[in-house]
Amino acid sequence: MCETMNIGGELRVFNKPLTMGILNLTDDSFYSGSRVAGNESILQKATQMLDEGAEILDLGAYSTRPGADDISEKQETERLIDGIKVVKDMYPHAIISADTFRASVARKAVCAGASIINDVGSGILDKEMFDTVAELGVPYVLMHNRGTPKNMNDKAVYQDVVSEVIFELSEKIDSLRRKGLTDIIIDPGFGFAKTVEHNFEMLRRLGEFKMLESPLLVGISRKSMIWRTLETTPEEALNGTTALNMLALERGAGILRVHDVREAKECIALMQKVHVN
Numbered sequence: 001m002c003e004t005m006n007i008g009g010e011l012r013v014f015n016k017p018l019t020m021g022i023l024n025l026t027d028d029s030f031y032s033g034s035r036v037a038g039n040e041s042i043l044q045k046a047t048q049m050l051d052e053g054a055e056i057l058d059l060g061a062y063s064t065r066p067g068a069d070d071i072s073e074k075q076e077t078e079r080l081i082d083g084i085k086v087v088k089d090m091y092p093h094a095i096i097s098a099d100t101f102r103a104s105v106a107r108k109a110v111c112a113g114a115s116i117i118n119d120v121g122s123g124i125l126d127k128e129m130f131d132t133v134a135e136l137g138v139p140y141v142l143m144h145n146r147g148t149p150k151n152m153n154d155k156a157v158y159q160d161v162v163s164e165v166i167f168e169l170s171e172k173i174d175s176l177r178r179k180g181l182t183d184i185i186i187d188p189g190f191g192f193a194k195t196v197e198h199n200f201e202m203l204r205r206l207g208e209f210k211m212l213e214s215p216l217l218v219g220i221s222r223k224s225m226i227w228r229t230l231e232t233t234p235e236e237a238l239n240g241t242t243a244l245n246m247l248a249l250e251r252g253a254g255i256l257r258v259h260d261v262r263e264a265k266e267c268i269a270l271m272q273k274v275h276v277n
Contacts, residue, residue, distance in 0.1 A: 005139050005183050005215075007095055008115045016272060017249055019264045020056040020097060020257040021049035022221065025079045026063045039086045046087045050094060052261040058118055059083045060099030063149075070150075077105050081112045088113035097141065103128035110136050116185075120145055120192065122172060130172075134179035141217055142176070144169050144189035152193040161198040162205045165189070169212060185255065187217040191224060199225040203244065206251035218248040219257035242267060 005012055023045055046057055061079035062071055084096055098109035101121030106129065109117070118141040123129045125148065133140040144165045146155035158164050169186055176184055188209060190199045199220070209216050220226065226240035227233055242263050245256050249271045258264040 006137070007139060017253060017268045018055040018255045019053065019261050019268070020058045020217070020255055021046075021052075021054035021261045022257060022259050023049075023057060023059050023083065024063070025059060025061040025083045039082075042083050042086050043090055046091065046094070049261045050091060053265045054261045056095045056097050056116065056255070057087060058097040058099050058257060059087070059114075060118075062100060062102075073102055073105060076100065076102065077108055080105060080109055084109060084112040084114055101125040101129065103132040106132055107136065110138055115139070116141065118187075119143060120189075122169075122189075123175075130176055130179055130181075134176065134181045137181070139183035139185060140176065140181060141185045141187055142169060142172055142214075143187035143192065143217075146193035155193045156195050156198060158198065161194065161201050162208055165202065166209060166212065173212060173214065184214045185217050186212050186214045187219060187257075190218070190220045196225045196228055199223075203247060203251070206248060206253065210252055215254040216252055217255040217257055218245070218253040220244050220248065221256075221258040221260070238263065246271065 023042065025042070049057060059080060061076045061083065080098060080100065084098065087094055087096060095116065096114045097116035097118045098106060098114035099118040099120070100106050100109065101119050103126045106117045116139045117133050119129055120143050121129065122143055122145050124145065146152060165188055173184055173186070186209065188202050190202065194202070203220070206216070206218070221241050222234045222237040226244065227237040230237070230240055238260055241258070241260065245258070245264055245267045248256065249267060256264045256267070
């Protein structure tokens with residue numbers, strides 16, 4: 001991986017895979033270990049992840065697990081902005097990604113100090129999102145999805161999941177680039193409108209996503225494709241996560257979105273050792 005990205009007005013060069021640490025400012029995300037509430041808890045988790053080497057912190061205040069309840073824009077905004085400010089006050093140079101599908105929340109998050117927008121809605125859940133991120137000029141994580149958290153499982157119907165996901169992402173990339181946005185990160189959307197079988201098919205064929213010519217983010221940390229297959233729980237899925245993160249790196253992942261930063265950094269270090277020239 002050798003990418004340049006304009007983050008916070010500064011051109012940054014990334015010559016190795018990155019880790020994005022997950023901080024969920026909610027009380028109902030699928031993995032309890034990622035939930036943080038209150039300034040002290042947020043700061044403690046952010047400090048741990050930064051100390052372990054996370055290049056990006058991904059803060060989200062709206063649970064997007066399948067079947068999750070809706071919360072108001074006001075509630076999401078308050079949670080997210082408060083979290084961003086807590087982290088930026090202590091770590092002003094930290095790169096923060098705001099995990100939101102709402103354009104108005106994205107705008108306020110960037111004003112509060114976020115440098116990246118991570119949109120699980122891929123512009124579908126808020127039609128203003130593409131224009132907003134293009135205007136803001138911030139890197140944008142375009143994740144493949146269909147439907148809403150309430151009905152996404154009903155839309156997991158594909159003839160060829162990889163080809164269809166690539167096609168749907170490519171149309172959106174074209175739209176974003178026509179609007180002038182250049183820093184686009186793609187996420188195939190593991191677990192979003194996908195069955196367990198679809199997820200493993202995408203992982204097997206992850207290299208095909210290189211045709212989109214954008215950095216590839218993989219978010220499989222502790223997801224059901226792991227713990228359902230192993231007949232365990234999200235809390236017991238770290239070993240499986242590490243195994244699949246290694247496969248994702250081998251197949252071209254440029255960013256690992258994870259709950260466990262230290263283990264992901266170790267994956268990257270070992271993979272780089274294997275591929276040393």
